[in-house]
Amino acid sequence: MSKFYKIPVAKVEKMTPDSVVITFDIPAKLKNAFAYKAGQHVIVKTQIDGADIRRTYSFCAAPCEGEFRISVRHIEDGVFSGFANNTLKAGDVLELSKPLGAFSLDPKPGATYVGIAAGSGITPILSMIRCVLAQDDDSRFFLYYGNRDAEHTMFRRELAALKNLHxxxxSYQLFLTRQAVDNPFWGGRIDGEKITQLHKTVFKGLDVAGYYLCGPKSMVDDTRESLIASGEPASNIHSELFFAGEDGPKRTAAKAQAKAKINVIMDGREVQVDYRDEHGSILEAALSSGLDVTFACKGGVCATCRAKVKAGQVDMGINYGLEPEEIDEGFVLTCQSVPLSKAVTISFDE
Ligand code: FES
Known part of the structure; x- marks a missing residue:
């Protein structure tokens, strides 16, 4: 169930010309509910001009620091990102979900990790870096981070300070697309060719315990493919997508039933929902019938609407949020799924 908590904003700090860091003042009695793993996110909910706005943002602090911070980059025409960068101030109250998400890192002692990020994809990776460096004196983190220029590089000072301390x-290396660099290898976007080169020259000798990728789809796909082609097992590569737009992609058309019965299992109860063509997704059908189902992006990215198909068949249009193993186990993103059979049973309790 999508329970939200009213949380006061403690600080809003400018980080780059187009981004801010928001620190939340989590009340002591909610600290346990808000315990999170490095890499996880929260759904932020608020009303702007009468509309109910929800967005997901990753924590940029590390759980071991006991802080709750997110960062928000202003996206052109972005309703929430514009509000956060221009209007939000200390003392305002936002609604937050509990921490969510499978893109997380539980550092093993003495292990080495590689992070590859672009733009605001750095946010969950920064939380992981802080966690790994705090783990013990032998754990290591290597970061490769793509941006347009140094001025717009989020957390540039924090990364430099971490480098000085450890x-x-x-170690971290910036790739810059719109600023001159000494070595052309570090100019332009992170792509598969560069990752193959880095694998040959750096990663191969590191005994990497996990690769963590976060950024736009093209970068994440290219990087994943080139790591696999270089011999890395897919199970060692973890990723989360970041979209420049706030609405995410639209689902593709699928041959859905025009009408179907959806048995929704939630909080131990089973409720029957009538699905009709105009709903467009199982999530919308469930929301229309008044069920308090968790969702955020409605674009197949955040995976907060994940549920397991227990009976019947569904078609999932777009999936950027589920891992192949989750799909094999029968999980779907309900915002992207339509019924292919007259009756479907789906559980949000798994
Ligand atoms: S609501 Fe984000 S993937 Fe469905």
Missing amino acids: MDRF
Whole structure:
């Protein structure tokens, strides 16, 4: 169930010309409910001009620091990102879900990790870096981070400070698309060719415990493919997509039933929902019948609407949020799914 908590904003700090860091003041009695793993996100909900706005943002602090911070980059025409960058101030109250998401890192002692990020994809990776460096004196993190120029690079100062503190355990390299660089290899976007080169020259010798990728789809796909082609097992590569737009992609057309009965299992109860063509997704059908189902992006990205198909058949249009193993186990993104059989049973409790 999508329970939201009213949480006061403690601080809003400008980080780059187009981004802010928001620190939340989580009340002591909710600290346990808000315990999170490095890499996880929250759904932020608020009303703007009468509309109910929900967005997902990853924590940029690390759980071990006991802080709750997110960062928001202003996207052109972005309703929430514009509000957060121009209007939001300390003392305002936003509604937050509990921390969510499977893109997370539980550092193992003495392990080495590689992060590859672009733009605001750095946010969950930064939380992971802080966690790994705090783990023990032998854990290491190597970061490769793409941006347009140094001025718009989020967390540039924090990364430099971490590097100064942990010279032998943390290194990072920027790729810049719109600023001159000494070595052409570090100019332009992160792509598969560059990752193949880095694998040959750096990663191969590191005994990497996990690769963590976060950024736009093209970068994440290219990077994943080139790591696999270089011999890395897919199970060692973890990723989360970041979209420049706020609405995400639209689902593709699928041959859905015009009408179907959906048995929705939620909080231990089973409720029957009538699906009709105009709903367009199982999530919308469930919301229309008044069920308090969790969702955020409605674009197949955040995976907060994940549920397991227990009976019947569904078709999922777009999926950027589920891992192949989750799909094999029968999980779908309900915002992207339509019924292919007259009756479907779907559980949000799994
Ligand atoms: S609501 Fe985000 S994937 Fe469905």
